[in-house]
Amino acid sequence: MFGSSQKPNAEPSSDEAKDSPSRRSFLKGFGTAAAAGGLISSPGLSVLDAEAKDTTAMETSLSRAPDPQVAADPTDLPPPVDWSSPRTHDISLKCEEVTAEIEPGVEFSYMTFGGQVPGPMIRVRRGDTIEFTLENVSASVKPHNIDFHAVYGTGGGAEATMAPPGQSQSISFRAEYPGAYIYHCAVPNLDYHISSGMFGLIFVEPEEGLPPVDREFYLGQQEVYTDKPTGEKGSHGFDFEAMKREDPTYVLLNGQKHALTKNAFGPMTAAVDETARVFFVNGGPNLTSSFHPIGNVWTKAWREGAIASEPERQVQTMTVAPGSCGIFEMDFPVPETVKIVDHALSRVARKGFLGEIKIEGEAQPDIFDPDPGTT
Numbered sequence: 001m002f003g004s005s006q007k008p009n010a011e012p013s014s015d016e017a018k019d020s021p022s023r024r025s026f027l028k029g030f031g032t033a034a035a036a037g038g039l040i041s042s043p044g045l046s047v048l049d050a051e052a053k054d055t056t057a058m059e060t061s062l063s064r065a066p067d068p069q070v071a072a073d074p075t076d077l078p079p080p081v082d083w084s085s086p087r088t089h090d091i092s093l094k095c096e097e098v099t100a101e102i103e104p105g106v107e108f109s110y111m112t113f114g115g116q117v118p119g120p121m122i123r124v125r126r127g128d129t130i131e132f133t134l135e136n137v138s139a140s141v142k143p144h145n146i147d148f149h150a151v152y153g154t155g156g157g158a159e160a161t162m163a164p165p166g167q168s169q170s171i172s173f174r175a176e177y178p179g180a181y182i183y184h185c186a187v188p189n190l191d192y193h194i195s196s197g198m199f200g201l202i203f204v205e206p207e208e209g210l211p212p213v214d215r216e217f218y219l220g221q222q223e224v225y226t227d228k229p230t231g232e233k234g235s236h237g238f239d240f241e242a243m244k245r246e247d248p249t250y251v252l253l254n255g256q257k258h259a260l261t262k263n264a265f266g267p268m269t270a271a272v273d274e275t276a277r278v279f280f281v282n283g284g285p286n287l288t289s290s291f292h293p294i295g296n297v298w299t300k301a302w303r304e305g306a307i308a309s310e311p312e313r314q315v316q317t318m319t320v321a322p323g324s325c326g327i328f329e330m331d332f333p334v335p336e337t338v339k340i341v342d343h344a345l346s347r348v349a350r351k352g353f354l355g356e357i358k359i360e361g362e363a364q365p366d367i368f369d370p371d372p373g374t375t
């Protein structure tokens with residue numbers, strides 16, 4: 001069993017029930033997923049840094065974190081593969097339709113894998129076999145399925161996993177090729193379902209593994225098309241015409257506005273001289289991301305998550321197509337707050353996209369001195 005199937009189970013019977021206290025408490029805290037079969041660890045995310053000040057123009061203030069939380073904990077991802085011969089994994093995901101706030105006061109009906117956006121990250125080794133079950137919970141209204149880009153087979157498994165509410169479907173597949181791949185719902189209205197949150201990442205590690213890093217983060221982007229202007233309070237319905245025009249209301253990192261910043265669920269954290277690896281999935285359904293760390297650089301970058309290729313090095317911005325992924329490494333030589341953006345910056349300034357990595361440690365004035373007059 002894996003991921004969401006291991007979490008406390010609060011299956012609402014109506015939209016109102018989806019906002020129940022039990023669900024709130026389940027979703028509110030980061031790092032609640034339990035490990036199973038060595039696939040998941042949950043070190044937890046730092047709390048909001050109340051002392052930090054931010055003066056950049058692109059930061060807007062949120063009075064509180066959206067509740068309930070659908071933003072995936074960026075530190076809740078399976079640890080690196082530590083086995084050296086093929087294994088079989090039992091992995092399951094639940095399709096859950098969750099009403100939550102994109103930002104405070106803006107309600108939206110999400111569709112998710114495991115109650116989070118992006119859905120739980122899956123990590124296996126090339127040559128492993130996955131006995132996979134998709135459960136569409138009985139509280140769902142719509143049928144769902146799953147297409148893994150890591151799968152050889154019709155629809156990446158989508159046909160065989162089509163599950164009406166209250167039903168489960170299983171497939172078995174062997175991970176034949178390494179890399180970071182998207183998984184997503186692929187029902188006929190697949191763009192609607194992906195926009196509403198139904199996507200995630202499966203990483204098939206190469207047999208030889210990866211070089212160690214100090215931290216790993218799991219991030220996902222999607223754009224949401226609603227029937228009200230960005231930021232207008234109230235319940236936002238879905239706008240199919242806006243989606244046809246590819247004119248989203250929100251472009252989001254981990255499913256909610258500014259989720260991974262001090263103004264919502266807290267930034268990611270690291271220390272000076274540490275290294276980090278980012279697994280990034282762009283659900284789309286339509287927009288290409290220009291993925292950039294402000295105040296830093298992708299030290300190594302595997303375009304499209306194609307880990308079997310040689311990485312590009314010291315890349316400022318990586319384009320990540322909708323329905324694709326990237327694997328990016330970073331160094332942290334100085335204390336700073338790195339802002340994670342889509343460098344199509346109107347998405348940051350006006351449509352809700354932003355993440356932060358707060359790096360703490362000794363100042364390194366030889367590398368960066370913000371005030372040279374005083375030293």
Ligand SMILES: [Cu+2]
Pocket residue numbers: 111143144145185186187193198
């Ligand atoms: Cu779906």
